[in-house]
Amino acid sequence: MANILVVDDELGIRDLLSEILNDEGHSVDLAENATQARAARFNSYYDLVLLDIWMPDTDGVSLLKEWAAGGLLTMPVIMMSGHATIDTAVDATRIGAFAFLEKPITLQKLLKAVEQGLARQALRPPAMAPATAAHPAVADGSHFSVQSLPVTMEPDPGPHAHQGFDLDRPLREARDGFEKAYFEFHLAREGGSMTRVAEKTGLERTHLYRKLRQLGVDLVRGKRN
Numbered sequence: 001m002a003n004i005l006v007v008d009d010e011l012g013i014r015d016l017l018s019e020i021l022n023d024e025g026h027s028v029d030l031a032e033n034a035t036q037a038r039a040a041r042f043n044s045y046y047d048l049v050l051l052d053i054w055m056p057d058t059d060g061v062s063l064l065k066e067w068a069a070g071g072l073l074t075m076p077v078i079m080m081s082g083h084a085t086i087d088t089a090v091d092a093t094r095i096g097a098f099a100f101l102e103k104p105i106t107l108q109k110l111l112k113a114v115e116q117g118l119a120r121q122a123l124r125p126p127a128m129a130p131a132t133a134a135h136p137a138v139a140d141g142s143h144f145s146v147q148s149l150p151v152t153m154e155p156d157p158g159p160h161a162h163q164g165f166d167l168d169r170p171l172r173e174a175r176d177g178f179e180k181a182y183f184e185f186h187l188a189r190e191g192g193s194m195t196r197v198a199e200k201t202g203l204e205r206t207h208l209y210r211k212l213r214q215l216g217v218d219l220v221r222g223k224r225n
Contacts, residue, residue: 034058053081076117
């Protein structure tokens, strides 16, 4: 399962792509413009991004260029457009886009591009993961930071552990363990109140529910605690 961000200003396309990718077993976040895409990228680490070119605030090519310049282009980005020229597609590829899909996007082309993008991402060494993945929302300071996590220091953690986390595991497993501990802590502290946890973490309730189900967090236990 991969974490995928879909950025498109058309609701119908966002919903369609989300449904298809969820059916394939992936976790999908949605953004309707560049502003939401920036926030999502700072708050999460993604294995792949589907990015529309023509958007009302900032176009996809400009956002791609911004991520590349800021060292945030650590995942394959598949550009999408129904009106782009060949020059635009070439320009996006030169900046760092992995592929280009022309709308209307067929199911076969979508799944093939996603599969190839994720295969490429799997070859990246863990060291290339962005620092913001370990420090959600540090960029604007609007959400939480790792200093608030309930981490217990061990007297001698050994060469493959750090602050209670086993660093000898694959990156995805280590990240999931980190996030699960974070959400379980806040659920227990807020008495299982999803509203307060959503406010604390800066996530929408629907996103929060999906994230908790993905991580296997016991909501009933959180309410009991």
